[in-house]
Amino acid sequence: MNSPLQPLFAARLERLRTHMAATGLDAALISAPEHLRYLFNYSGEAAFGIVGARTSSLVTDYRFIEQAEEECVHHPWRQGVTTEALCRDRQRERLGQTLGRVLAELGARAVGYEAAHVSVAQWADISADLTGLALRPLADVLVQARCVKDAWEQQQIAKAAALGDAALAALRPSIRLGVTERELANRLERLLQELGSEGLSFPTILGFGPRSALPHSAPSGRTLQRGDLIVLDYGAVVNGYRSDMTRSHVAGRAQPWQQRMHDTVARAQQAALALLQPGISGRALDVASAAVLAASEFAAHAGPGLGHGVGLILHEQPFLNGDCEALLQAGEIVTIEPGLYIRGQGGVRIEDDALLLDSGHQILTQAHRDFELAL
Amino acid sequence: MNSPLQPLFAARLERLRTHMAATGLDAALISAPEHLRYLFNYSGEAAFGIVGARTSSLVTDYRFIEQAEEECVHHPWRQGVTTEALCRDRQRERLGQTLGRVLAELGARAVGYEAAHVSVAQWADISADLTGLALRPLADVLVQARCVKDAWEQQQIAKAAALGDAALAALRPSIRLGVTERELANRLERLLQELGSEGLSFPTILGFGPRSALPHSAPSGRTLQRGDLIVLDYGAVVNGYRSDMTRSHVAGRAQPWQQRMHDTVARAQQAALALLQPGISGRALDVASAAVLAASEFAAHAGPGLGHGVGLILHEQPFLNGDCEALLQAGEIVTIEPGLYIRGQGGVRIEDDALLLDSGHQILTQAHRDFELAL
Structure with a gap:
């Protein structure tokens, strides 16, 4: 054979x-x-x-x-x-x-x-x-x-990430006022399936309004209201390899505090991505990103940890947090996902999957990052 | 509270x-x-x-x-x-x-x-x-x-079973020549979701033709051909409680050996159901069912074991096999699922979920049992 x-x-x-x-x-x-x-x-x-x-x-x-x-x-x-x-x-x-x-x-x-x-x-x-x-x-x-993915593994995760991107684009018309979290999650999962995902990378996390502040919110019967924050965290599977992406939106025009919250998280993600290349420690990435959150008006609402490796299982080494002294290597694929969670009000998390190259990195998840959704 | x-x-x-x-x-x-x-x-x-x-x-x-x-x-x-x-x-x-x-x-x-x-x-x-x-x-x-389900648990499993029945009825128009195992499984899973299942009780088992002889066949790209045996094993989830049902069909008219195979399995299931009431041992049920298979021309192709409890997890106590000396009790819900598996040719399994009553039992899964599907 x-x-x-x-x-x-x-x-x-x-x-x-x-x-x-x-x-x-x-x-x-x-x-x-x-x-x-x-x-x-x-x-x-x-x-x-x-x-x-x-x-x-x-x-x-x-x-x-x-x-x-x-x-x-x-x-x-x-x-x-x-x-x-x-x-x-x-x-x-x-x-x-x-x-x-x-x-x-x-x-x-x-x-x-x-x-x-x-x-x-x-x-x-x-x-x-x-x-x-x-x-x-x-x-x-x-x-x-398993931390360092070979070329074939990289392809599978890249395919899973692209599948997730395509599913989100196709989901856009279904994001409308009055839709429930469960309906929207079901629609997304169906799209992932139709596009060829072998299953779900993990149970979809989807929260509207105050529920978006739950880091692992299971989709409920909550309907989408104008002005709600929306957090959508999901992934696809190709040949056993997973992707993991989060997008945050607001239903309609953002209130100033929502926009500042989103901008803060985006800057926290950028602070980590600016450093993301072989030789940096997970801890250094976490420190750089957490510093942006800590310096903001939302410091009290920062979620701990920055990201994790992703591959045959969803959460795998390296774990990007304060304990991670290991230096990242080319071929690793990690999530970068800072977040702010204001209990009772809402949350914002932005998460992408990045492949470490010999020099620098490549973002595998390319779905749009528009915060405000015209509804 | x-x-x-x-x-x-x-x-x-x-x-x-x-x-x-x-x-x-x-x-x-x-x-x-x-x-x-x-x-x-x-x-x-x-x-x-x-x-x-x-x-x-x-x-x-x-x-x-x-x-x-x-x-x-x-x-x-x-x-x-x-x-x-x-x-x-x-x-x-x-x-x-x-x-x-x-x-x-x-x-x-x-x-x-x-x-x-x-x-x-x-x-x-x-x-x-x-x-x-x-x-x-x-x-x-x-x-x-957990073996004995309280009234609320019984309701949840009955709802899951009814959901599975409804999904199969709705799936019928999609069972047509040329459909792939994967397409049909996807369609079934979408129907379960639309009907309100919280997810899948387990990854759908679906095999056409020779692949129906694999007891845990994952859906593949195999297309449905006239004369194929079809084994479809799946379940729904309601409030965490699962159902588990298998139906076997033939695409079109059954050949004589297929019909005899199906009839043998149906009789093996009936032999167990005829005895299914509180006070009987899992072993006695297994012996009664296995005797029907062993006395048939298909004796060499009998699958081991008769069934299992089903509830918050898919396979739970009691396990109905030769080792089960425990006596069944009212309130237990068990699967009864004899099967024949001829490697390279095909399989037949019929599985229902039964609730043990104070006297006798009640079948929770009521989907039709027609063997031949007009296609």
């Missing part, structure tokens, strides 16, 4: 194997859905991956075995480095027994596992069947690897 | 407290999303519930605090038994510190936690801040409590 994506998947596995060799691990048990996708191209459920020094296996059951066999096509099948999908008979074998059998075939003794992606109860069950092995939490090598 | 649902939520908390008292627990830490909804009416993310002998708290952060305050309205606020939503400042306090502070205020020493709903890594972080407490996995008291 050959696939143009094989070299990408091979490189991902190689990076994990290099880490395993360096830390004395003979095998790694993979359970995070995003890592099953990242390493095996598997998008189903109920699976564990086992990566050994030369071979890898995906253990699932009858419900997902065909899907596993179909999706693992991007895997490197060169001689001696094979991938197999294994179907566990759940009536006959506990999961820990199956994993133990594969690990024994590998001759593995030191085994890493994803402590952040297996529950206390499930790990107690599994590890009871893995006697005689040295089980150690795997460091965050895959989380770190 | 008063809400007509207060007595229901009070009864749920009381059941947990009775269990805590019986097992010597001073407090319980709740982290499963379905249990945060079941006990607190909370549907957001990033929260921990703390239930003490007389008080309960929901700890979240700035992103979800308004939602928590809004949603906890069904809680009993009678004197001395209060509920509060707490906003943790993530910059200043680790989650374990906040939980430890609330537990200290309760004077708790023995504390139960949901081992199946906290990761090994998160629990290591949290428990490091909970020194001096006896931490014990909570038994599955909430999972068991």
Whole structure:
């Protein structure tokens, strides 16, 4: 089997194997859905991956075995480095027994596992069947690897972002006085679907008026009134990769305080974007953006944090906040999303997805930023 | 604050407290999303519930605090038994510190936690801040409590099931030769949304022809051909409660083997439904249904397992299979879904949701069962 994506998947596995060799691990048990996708191209459920020094296996059951066999096509099948999908008979074998059998075939003794992606109860069950092995939490090598997107990943996120842009343009006629948050969110989600998004990047956040001040407002029956602030935060999915964008509007003409609020957030975003390039820390970006908010009349209403990486999952490393000392790298894709939230009155947030280039960055989300909507 | 649902939520908390008292627990830490909804009416993310002998708290952060305050309205606020939503400042306090502070205020020493709903890594972080407490996995008291649905829960699932029925009726004109699985799934999901479903009970399973033999087929670009078997498995959500239904059709006239396959599955379902009433075990139902499949010419193609409980989550107790010795109780809602899957040719599954009555049962899913679709 050959696939143009094989070299990408091979490189991902190689990076994990290099880490395993360096830390004395003979095998790694993979359970995070995003890592099953990242390493095996598997998008189903109920699976564990086992990566050994030369071979890898995906253990699932009858419900997902065909899907596993179909999706693992991007895997490197060169001689001696094979991938197999294994179907566990759940009536006959506990999961820990199956994993133990594969690990024994590998001759593995030191085994890493994803402590952040297996529950206390499930790990107690599994590890009871893995006697005689040295089980150690795997460091965050895959989380770190996923920060920098390869060219194919960049394309998928760029496509998702463009899909989100197109959906917002098509949504414009539906933004009218009297529409409910729920109706508008439904319409947007339908547009995303029609345009080809695989689903929603996350449940749409949409708030009118005072509800726009809720950072994670679920769409309600609230109708749009003239003068309302509108916050709309949503994303598309392409081949498992997500986009994440927020636009803020006012229904009709902005009152002076609303305009100043919007301008303040826009300047806070610009302050971060002006610095966004490889070598800067997430903390420095956060400081620059937060300083704009803090110097404004709205200082008491600033939301914490500036943004996050986005990829196979919505919120991933790097997290752009005061704790982020890591220096950003070319190929990372991050959101830049400062916001102001006045409880009982309304909120403004502007969020874009930016790809870090070797020098500077490129904004992937290009939907219009007009604040006032003529209604 | 008063809400007509207060007595229901009070009864749920009381059941947990009775269990805590019986097992010597001073407090319980709740982290499963379905249990945060079941006990607190909370549907957001990033929260921990703390239930003490007389008080309960929901700890979240700035992103979800308004939602928590809004949603906890069904809680009993009678004197001395209060509920509060707490906003943790993530910059200043680790989650374990906040939980430890609330537990200290309760004077708790023995504390139960949901081992199946906290990761090994998160629990290591949290428990490091909970020194001096006896931490014990909570038994599955909430999972068991959720098996039997109260009158309000029954209504929500019945509404979800009726919504699914209406969506399928409205979908009928779109089932035509040449339509792709993905187009048809999109149309169905849009209908569910328009009819008022809060989202999808689960990602729609839809397969034409040979793809109908995949128990969890994700909709693809495969077009509908005359003579194809069609398996369509989907559900609606109302107030967090799910439905789950499968219908199987053939595009046009059935070939004799297809008709026999469908009739066999229908008889297997009837064999289980004929026995479905309080006091029967899940195992006995599974045996009765499996016997029909095993006695048929399609014995080699029978899917394992008969069904499962459905409620706040899609697959919940009781699981109707060979391991289920528990006796079913009035108020439980279970799926009955035997299936035959001939790899490379096609599958047939028929699934309905049934509410166990004091005597007998009631089928909640009433969508038509016509096998042949005139196309």
